[in-house]
Amino acid sequence: MYTVKVDTTADETGACAQMSSGCVLVTGGAGFVGTHSVIELINAGYSVVVVDNFVNASHESLKRVEEICGTKIPIFSVDLTDKQALADLFKKHKFTSVIHFAGLKAVGESCELPLLYYKVNIGGTTNLLEVMKENNVKNLIFSSSATVYGTPEYLPLDENHPTGGCTNPYGKTKYFIEEIMKDLCKSDPEWNIVILRYFNPVGAHKSGKIGEDPKGVPNNLMPYCAQVAVGKRKEINVYGNDYDTPDGTGVRDYIHVEDLAIGHVAAQKKIEECCGLKIYNLGTGQGYSVMDMINALSKAAGKPVPYKIAERRTGDIASCYSKPDLAAKELGWKATRGLDEMCEDLWRWQTMNPDGFNSNGPKS
Amino acid sequence: MYTVKVDTTADETGACAQMSSGCVLVTGGAGFVGTHSVIELINAGYSVVVVDNFVNASHESLKRVEEICGTKIPIFSVDLTDKQALADLFKKHKFTSVIHFAGLKAVGESCELPLLYYKVNIGGTTNLLEVMKENNVKNLIFSSSATVYGTPEYLPLDENHPTGGCTNPYGKTKYFIEEIMKDLCKSDPEWNIVILRYFNPVGAHKSGKIGEDPKGVPNNLMPYCAQVAVGKRKEINVYGNDYDTPDGTGVRDYIHVEDLAIGHVAAQKKIEECCGLKIYNLGTGQGYSVMDMINALSKAAGKPVPYKIAERRTGDIASCYSKPDLAAKELGWKATRGLDEMCEDLWRWQTMNPDGFNSNGPKS
Numbered sequence: 001m002y003t004v005k006v007d008t009t010a011d012e013t014g015a016c017a018q019m020s021s022g023c024v025l026v027t028g029g030a031g032f033v034g035t036h037s038v039i040e041l042i043n044a045g046y047s048v049v050v051v052d053n054f055v056n057a058s059h060e061s062l063k064r065v066e067e068i069c070g071t072k073i074p075i076f077s078v079d080l081t082d083k084q085a086l087a088d089l090f091k092k093h094k095f096t097s098v099i100h101f102a103g104l105k106a107v108g109e110s111c112e113l114p115l116l117y118y119k120v121n122i123g124g125t126t127n128l129l130e131v132m133k134e135n136n137v138k139n140l141i142f143s144s145s146a147t148v149y150g151t152p153e154y155l156p157l158d159e160n161h162p163t164g165g166c167t168n169p170y171g172k173t174k175y176f177i178e179e180i181m182k183d184l185c186k187s188d189p190e191w192n193i194v195i196l197r198y199f200n201p202v203g204a205h206k207s208g209k210i211g212e213d214p215k216g217v218p219n220n221l222m223p224y225c226a227q228v229a230v231g232k233r234k235e236i237n238v239y240g241n242d243y244d245t246p247d248g249t250g251v252r253d254y255i256h257v258e259d260l261a262i263g264h265v266a267a268q269k270k271i272e273e274c275c276g277l278k279i280y281n282l283g284t285g286q287g288y289s290v291m292d293m294i295n296a297l298s299k300a301a302g303k304p305v306p307y308k309i310a311e312r313r314t315g316d317i318a319s320c321y322s323k324p325d326l327a328a329k330e331l332g333w334k335a336t337r338g339l340d341e342m343c344e345d346l347w348r349w350q351t352m353n354p355d356g357f358n359s360n361g362p363k364s
Numbered sequence: 365m366y367t368v369k370v371d372t373t374a375d376e377t378g379a380c381a382q383m384s385s386g387c388v389l390v391t392g393g394a395g396f397v398g399t400h401s402v403i404e405l406i407n408a409g410y411s412v413v414v415v416d417n418f419v420n421a422s423h424e425s426l427k428r429v430e431e432i433c434g435t436k437i438p439i440f441s442v443d444l445t446d447k448q449a450l451a452d453l454f455k456k457h458k459f460t461s462v463i464h465f466a467g468l469k470a471v472g473e474s475c476e477l478p479l480l481y482y483k484v485n486i487g488g489t490t491n492l493l494e495v496m497k498e499n500n501v502k503n504l505i506f507s508s509s510a511t512v513y514g515t516p517e518y519l520p521l522d523e524n525h526p527t528g529g530c531t532n533p534y535g536k537t538k539y540f541i542e543e544i545m546k547d548l549c550k551s552d553p554e555w556n557i558v559i560l561r562y563f564n565p566v567g568a569h570k571s572g573k574i575g576e577d578p579k580g581v582p583n584n585l586m587p588y589c590a591q592v593a594v595g596k597r598k599e600i601n602v603y604g605n606d607y608d609t610p611d612g613t614g615v616r617d618y619i620h621v622e623d624l625a626i627g628h629v630a631a632q633k634k635i636e637e638c639c640g641l642k643i644y645n646l647g648t649g650q651g652y653s654v655m656d657m658i659n660a661l662s663k664a665a666g667k668p669v670p671y672k673i674a675e676r677r678t679g680d681i682a683s684c685y686s687k688p689d690l691a692a693k694e695l696g697w698k699a700t701r702g703l704d705e706m707c708e709d710l711w712r713w714q715t716m717n718p719d720g721f722n723s724n725g726p727k728s
Contacts, residue, residue, distance in 0.1 A: 114547035115497065119490045122540075126483045133479065164528055169547045176486075176540050183478035183533045 028102030080124030211349030213356030283322030392465030444488030575713030577720030647686030
């Protein structure tokens with residue numbers, strides 16, 4: 001019978017302890033990118049331990065991951081702002097590396113509650129880094145974001161584009177954490193840190209069992225679209241159709257979450273080469289407009305997604321897409337899933353789980 | 365008899381509780397700028413409570429402040445990374461505002477121990493801001509630094525000069541904290557925060573009883589010079605004499621610590637006007653070169669200070685000085701103490717206390 005381990009006194013009979021090579025700690029492993037990455041890590045033969053505070057994620061998501069992988073995953077309910085709990089976990093398990101997804105991520109909320117974001121994201125990360133250092137675990141992959149580039153000075157965005165022009169606290173926390181990690185690597189060459197700058201993750205696992213499960217009103221385009229298509233919301237607002245883009249709506253670099261997840265396995269291999277500090281964009285390099293995305297989801301859903309043109313939102317930029325060449329060259333990684341696949345997989349997840357992980361299990 | 369209160373269970377019979385208007389909490393109040401500011405606040409009629417973790421400061425410094433002011437000061441040994449201790453203090457005392465000096469400040473050390481700097485400076489500040497918010501104390505003056513400007517794009521530096529190009533963790537913590545405070549003020553208009561960007565504080569209190577007391581080898585020019593002049597060190601290194609400056613040595617905006625301290629009283633008055641977020645340079649607007657400073661201290665000491673020309677240091681810039689007009693206009697504050705006074709006061713402190721606060725008390 002399945003039970004979630006919720007304290008750090010759990011014994012070491014899990015998958016992790018069975019592998020002599022130690023294992024990968026995944027923080028925020030119950031979230032959208034976290035769950036998909038856990039699956040790919042396990043598929044690639046890694047042993048994984050998950051910590052999550054379950055503030056923005058559910059236990060059900062990890063139950064589904066265990067079903068998909070056919071294996072039990074040691075799971076700990078730990079908040080990274082609780083350094084002692086984290087330290088206890090490191091005393092119980094031997095980790096060889098950490099993939100750090102945990103953090104708050106809603107732009108609008110970050111503007112309303114900046115202190116919370118700085119405390120959780122920066123404070124949580126410095127706790128994690130301290131505990132890693134104290135336990136001589138100096139291998140880390142960090143979930144950063146294209147938001148660190150601020151308003152693009154040129155496109156496509158390569159990794160040498162200046163960073164730091166973020167206009168909201170969420171984005172600033174990503175930027176500040178990157179700087180902290182750079183300083184840490186400069187101060188101690190034993191650290192290996194791969195910073196992954198995500199563009200716009202969408203889609204869902206092929207099985208339809210896991211996907212993005214926003215609490216309340218979705219902040220992002222595609223989960224919102226999917227909720228419109230499934231009948232939970234009336235229509236989607238398109239914020240501005242007079243941008244300097246082919247159809248006037250904003251252009252972004254959407255990437256299938258499974259491609260993104262596989263990128264983390266590639267980053268883990270890079271870490272094992274003792275790479276020092278490395279920074280990679282994870283994007284497709286292909287920009288799609290809001291209307292492209294609405295049309296593609298309409299196609300996948302087999303019905304039009306109602307939309308309404310609304311005013312531009314402050315802070316939104318016309319276009320943002322990546323140059324993903326460095327990850328191709330140095331990680332041997334490339335996104336392979338196209339727009340239709342992103343929308344089909346999202347749609348499968350949405351229809352199988354109209355209420356996300358609160359739905360009565362996948363219908364499959 | 366003098367006793368330092370070192371826990372937060374102290375009763376409320378101190379000076380603070382006697383004033384119906386509440387009082388000013390000074391974090392890092394035992395340090396160089398902190399002690400001088402406490403004196404000026406008390407001189408201006410404010411009631412003051414000091415917290416310090418005494419990692420870089422001595423109890424003796426505050427004993428001297430009490431002697432100078434002829435009053436007892438409630439002093440608490442609290443580390444701002446201990447949020448509970450801070451919260452307990454706020455439960456015991458009613459503060460109307462906070463002047464936040466506490467933080468680590470050695471550039472070189474910050475490069476070696478970046479995590480410590482991020483934890484203490486950022487974590488300590490977010491704890492302080494949270495506790496202030498929880499207690500509805502939303503008035504703050506913050507010790508920032510001209511270092512947030514990075515390499516000057518133009519001179520003199522005004523407050524609109526871009527910030528963020530800091531190359532060391534110490535400077536980054538100042539910049540990050542400024543951003544956190546800006547975001548906080550944006551999110552909640554009840555906050556009044558004055559950010560003071562110090563240029564190069566030097567000098568000492570006129571009494572010779574308090575001054576800068578660096579632990580170990582001084583990081584800054586003038587304390588080093590003074591130790592050379594008093595015979596504790598052989599000679600001072602002048603790092604580069606081929607800069608594009610009048611005499612080839614680096615130019616900085618040195619400001620007398622008493623002027624700086626009075627600037628904090630002016631900032632406190634500004635806070636009382638419910639000013640929202642304000643940012644001011646505290647400098648003289650006058651640049652002096654390393655050689656100007658060595659010559660001025662030689663004059664004050666009545667003997668030449670031996671020096672040696674050395675290689676430029678990585679990260680040093682040719683010139684950095686302020687445009688202090690905004691503080692003059694909006695705070696009604698101006699530095700009035702010149703180069704000779706800075707050096708005479710420093711020299712008095714140094715000769716009266718050759719070993720800083722470990723000396724056998726002032727000779728006066």
